[in-house]
Amino acid sequence: MIIDGVKISETKMERLKNEIEKIKNTGINPKMKIILIGNDYGSIVYSKAKMRRGSKLGIDVDLDRYDSISREDLIKLLKRYSKSDDIHGIMIETPVPGINYYDVVNEIPFYKDVDGMTSYNLGNLYLKNEFIAPATARAVVDILDYINIKSGNVAIINRSPVVGRPLSMMLLNRDFTVTVCHSKTVNIKEITRSSDIVVVAVGKPNFLDRSYVSDKNIIIDVGINYLNGKTCGDADYENIKDYVNAITPVPGGVGPVTATDIFENFINGLKYQIKG
Template sequence: MAEKLILDGARVANELKEQLRTRVDALSGIGITPCLATILVGDDPASETYVRMKGNACKRLGITSRRIHLDRSISTEELINVISQLNEDPLVHGILLQHPVPHQIDERAAFEAISIHKDVDGVTALGFAQNAFGYADYPSCTPAAIMALLDYYRIPIEGKHAVVIGRSPILGKPVSLMLLNRNATVTTCHSKTTNLADMVKLADIVVAAVGKPKFIQGEWLRPGAVVLDAGYNAGNVGDVDYEACLLKASAITPVPAGVGPVTIAMLLKHTVDAAEKTAKH
């Protein structure tokens, strides 16, 4: 049996962060400290954990993490006012609104209030459009992480058939566009797709972004497929049945320590990128 390539996201993230450390030090030398403002609305435990993880990652690199914790009863208008203040604050380089937000808030309106220059999580419609045209400064972080993993391990994209399972506006759709812009032939599948297993069998590259634990089965894969699991579910399992898919795949991301660590590294990179743009102006 051919040796399996485990796409080690922790390794890729650590190398990215070492490169960022040098850039953060250079900015510090001219009096600029990159700053990521993270907005958490309410007290969802999973969201609190994610925000804390991102804050800790910032601190380890010397990036300022400004945490804004708002009451869950806040209105859309009040949230947009907070975002507008952060847009105007020259010391803030990136804004991240942790989602999901409470039901009474118009999440899309809140995302759209974020300045394109500070949309380091790639959630605005303008950021999405720029990504579609291939020139986004800050594409959505998980799609950017998937592309970074493919590039780090020099996995060919051009001419390959990629099947993306999931069509969310910050994962499935943007990663489909990024693969298309790199000359892959892309099929985007979703909950209404019929004969999903037959679609996956055609794929050279499979991106699982469906939000269901162990959903992608090993028997669906063609031998030698590359599998990128962007899911994270209770019990530290992804959207892929890892053990079964490992038997068929030539390369695969584990969960945890696959796409997740690189996603956070891309968020930090985008924040540093934004700070460097400030320095130039």
């Protein structure tokens, strides 16, 4: 089975759009700020995609671009947006040249932390509080939920604070058993083949080939790579898609669900701000 991420995202977009409409009817103008520093190609593409998706939902997504900025000035900017009643969500595109992202992200109040990367929001995931959660991790659980998979063994190949770690907490919040693997894992192929679900996010085209998978595997491919002018994931898609139990394609899998889930965070934070 090929899992259709576009369809999952469209269903969710519909729901979020209705929520935004209701909020706008009360006279509030939902607004999100993206801060983009430098000229990273990926960041520029993603920012523009977020602006388009925001506009579909009726959210004003405003981009602040800086060639460079000092740590002090970035913090000042974050403090200003944090205090502003007109701005309901803030995200800092990574990489942030010359600045430690994790060192500044905690300046954003948890209810405006659209990326779910403040320590407070990350910590809440331990406590089954998924009010705001990193969008990629949310997308993976959305996909599993959509295909009605409620438990089983999951191997995650990624130990970052953006994907592997929050996802492991969110899967434990459900009834999954979770193994987090990484570059230092010795018997990784044994672990993936014996798991029910494999989530891969290593940033290497064709990494997850036949040697890693079994026919019972559901493959969730988080990778976004560019190879020979085409977008592809981390799975050797053409060679495993008919062998495994199910797989998300790239493009059209995790990507659109993630892009939508950013706005689920935004809306949750917005509702919190409205309630006061």
